[in-house]
Amino acid sequence: AQSVSQHNHHVILSEAASLELGCNYSYGGTVNLFWYVQYPGQHLQLLLKYFSGDPLVKGIKGFEAEFIKSKFSFNLRKPSVQWSDTAEYFCAVKDTGRRALTFGSGTRLQVQP
Amino acid sequence: EAQVTQNPRYLITVTGKKLTVTCSQNMNHEYMSWYRQDPGLGLRQIYYSMNVEVTDKGDVPEGYKVSRKEKRNFPLILESPSPNQTSLYFCASSSRDSVSYEQYFGPGTRLTVT
Numbered sequence: 064a065q066s067v068s069q070h071n072h073h074v075i076l077s078e079a080a081s082l083e084l085g086c087n088y089s090y091g092g093t094v095n096l097f098w099y100v101q102y103p104g105q106h107l108q109l110l111l112k113y114f115s116g117d118p119l120v121k122g123i124k125g126f127e128a129e130f131i132k133s134k135f136s137f138n139l140r141k142p143s144v145q146w147s148d149t150a151e152y153f154c155a156v157k158d159t160g161r162r163a164l165t166f167g168s169g170t171r172l173q174v175q176p
Numbered sequence: 177e178a179q180v181t182q183n184p185r186y187l188i189t190v191t192g193k194k195l196t197v198t199c200s201q202n203m204n205h206e207y208m209s210w211y212r213q214d215p216g217l218g219l220r221q222i223y224y225s226m227n228v229e230v231t232d233k234g235d236v237p238e239g240y241k242v243s244r245k246e247k248r249n250f251p252l253i254l255e256s257p258s259p260n261q262t263s264l265y266f267c268a269s270s271s272r273d274s275v276s277y278e279q280y281f282g283p284g285t286r287l288t289v290t
Binding site: 069072108112163169 | 209217235284
């Protein structure tokens with residue numbers, strides 16, 4: 064079965080620091096990859112997605128992610144975080160055999176002003 | 177406005193008392209699903225539906241039922257809730273025609289079973 068690992072469970076950064084959140088998945092075939100964000104008290108929103116093509120994808124609010132097939136990774140990055148980025152971030156993978164998304168356990172990001 | 181709605185948003189109940197959490201979407205999506213979110217476990221799929229009258233189990237279906245009698249609605253039924261079903265529940269929908277199968281999530285229902 065597909066599995067998704069997010070190794071950083073809780074990250075604390077100061078404003079303007081750079082961010083990188085790790086995501087690794089287990090499936091070796093064709094995948095669609097997603098990063099979702101959940102702001103406090105709100106529902107999940109899509110940050111960015113990779114389907115095919117350029118492995119460096121750009122999303123909303125200055126976030127980007129790089130798909131590295133050889134490493135089964137899809138790490139999320141942002142060069143300079145803001146206090147408003149405080150949220151929980153989920154990596155999700157969809158393989159071609161399933162409609163469902165498989166989510167990682169999430170990374171809680173806390174940005175200190 | 178395109179959205180997925182869930183009701184109620186918060187619910188406290190007792191063990192064994194049947195309850196239903198409703199989910200409705202206004203985007204004419206074929207695919208709908210239910211997830212539960214638990215600390216340290218992320219989101220896990222409970223049930224999904226590919227279209228009206230077509231439902232199937234996800235990864236954690238035990239203790240839950242669903243129905244899909246209309247395209248827009250996908251209620252989650254707990255016939256006899258137990259404390260281990262205390263969780264945050266999300267409904268999601270997507271279009272079958274969406275190339276990337278992006279899912280749209282509802283606001284969540286926080287359920288406490290005592």
